[in-house]
Amino acid sequence: MAAKRRCTLRLANTGAHKINNAIGQCLLAKKMGKTRIIAETGAGQHGLATAAACAKLGLECVVYMGEVDVRRQQPNVATMEMYGAKVVPVTSGARTLKDAVNEAMRDWATNFQNTHYVLGSALGPAPFPDIVRTFQSIIGEEVKRQAAERNIDIAAVVACVGGGSNSIGVFTPFIEDKNVRLIGAEAGGIGPNKGENAARMTGNASREGILQGYKSRFLIDEDGQSMPTRSISAGLDYMGIGPQLAALGESGRVEFTAILDKEALEAVKFFARNEGILFALESAHAGAAAMKIAKEFPKDKALVINMSGRGDKDIFITSPVFRPEKWKEFLKAELKRLENNEDIHDAEIMNKK
Numbered sequence: 001m002a003a004k005r006r007c008t009l010r011l012a013n014t015g016a017h018k019i020n021n022a023i024g025q026c027l028l029a030k031k032m033g034k035t036r037i038i039a040e041t042g043a044g045q046h047g048l049a050t051a052a053a054c055a056k057l058g059l060e061c062v063v064y065m066g067e068v069d070v071r072r073q074q075p076n077v078a079t080m081e082m083y084g085a086k087v088v089p090v091t092s093g094a095r096t097l098k099d100a101v102n103e104a105m106r107d108w109a110t111n112f113q114n115t116h117y118v119l120g121s122a123l124g125p126a127p128f129p130d131i132v133r134t135f136q137s138i139i140g141e142e143v144k145r146q147a148a149e150r151n152i153d154i155a156a157v158v159a160c161v162g163g164g165s166n167s168i169g170v171f172t173p174f175i176e177d178k179n180v181r182l183i184g185a186e187a188g189g190i191g192p193n194k195g196e197n198a199a200r201m202t203g204n205a206s207r208e209g210i211l212q213g214y215k216s217r218f219l220i221d222e223d224g225q226s227m228p229t230r231s232i233s234a235g236l237d238y239m240g241i242g243p244q245l246a247a248l249g250e251s252g253r254v255e256f257t258a259i260l261d262k263e264a265l266e267a268v269k270f271f272a273r274n275e276g277i278l279f280a281l282e283s284a285h286a287g288a289a290a291m292k293i294a295k296e297f298p299k300d301k302a303l304v305i306n307m308s309g310r311g312d313k314d315i316f317i318t319s320p321v322f323r324p325e326k327w328k329e330f331l332k333a334e335l336k337r338l339e340n341n342e343d344i345h346d347a348e349i350m351n352k353k
């Protein structure tokens with residue numbers, strides 16, 4: 001999408017880029033004769049994509065999700081369950097994405113004979129970073145093709161960076177094209193201090209380490225132990241970054257910037273009001289980064305923002321910020337309806353033998 005001038009949408013079932021990788025890995029798993037799929041999820045989008053792929057392919061699906069994320073991304077939890085997946089809330093550590101990855105790895109270590117772990121980002125032990133990058137490169141390839149068809153000259157591509165799957169996916173086809181700036185937006189959280197963000201490339205607490213089966217840059221302490229992270233977006237709230245992106249950042253090919261929670265929220269509002277598009281909080285980090293640099297480019301050049309996902313999953317976060325009183329009233333009224341068993345007829349119809 002070229003900011004301000006043009007807006008192109010390519011919709012993906014389940015509402016984020018995660019389906020590109022989930023369907024690919026589930027097909028591979030089926031070919032390998034696996035009957036059970038496990039996945040980790042932060043924002044719930046990877047869990048949702050995996051649950052949908054499993055429903056389609058007839059595979060059992062278990063999704064590990066930090067307890068904090070289960071609460072803040074409840075709409076995706078409900079949808080995963082609708083698709084037949086079992087969502088397991090993870091109560092260890094900070095109860096966010098890192099802890100969900102740990103639990104999924106523990107499960108896989110015991111059940112690998114019938115189980116495939118569909119890792120959701122371009123990280124973890126080899127060959128996961130390559131598998132995920134390959135499936136996600138479709139994003140960059142489509143952008144390149146659409147731009148060529150419309151004679152659009154791309155000056156920069158901006159993507160948010162959690163573990164790094166949407167960013168490595170959109171960047172990969174442009175890496176050799178040195179005229180295109182590649183910009184990764186990571187979670188600046190509430191500030192630059194330790195524990196206030198998830199800034200692995202721009203933060204001062206970042207260092208090289210080996211965790212969760214891969215060597216890269218992490219937010220870790222002197223003893224190599226992971227440090228707490230913070231972000232309003234569950235999908236960016238993670239202490240590591242995929243090794244390919246870390247290398248591209250260190251070589252200078254990919255530039256990184258940290259976006260604060262409040263800047264991401266402002267971007268959600270901006271794109272909703274001006275483009276009629278509701279960005280996921282993760283993707284809004286890319287939107288905010290693009291708004292900051294847009295003036296650096298001539299008007300005849302395009303600035304591509306990878307809108308990695310939809311924002312309706314964030315209603316429990318955005319509504320209390322943008323319409324707190326109405327949201328409070330709504331929740332109170334819903335609770336009352338539940339307590340009074342006002343939905344009893346719908347449940348009765350469903351449960352009738």
Ligand SMILES: Cc1ncc(COP(=O)(O)O)c(C=O)c1O
Nearest residue numbers: 045162163164165166235282309
């Ligand atoms: C919509 C969306 N965008 C971005 C991300 C971040 O992941 P990645 O860096 O792997 O693209 C997530 C992760 O859950 C997500 O749900």
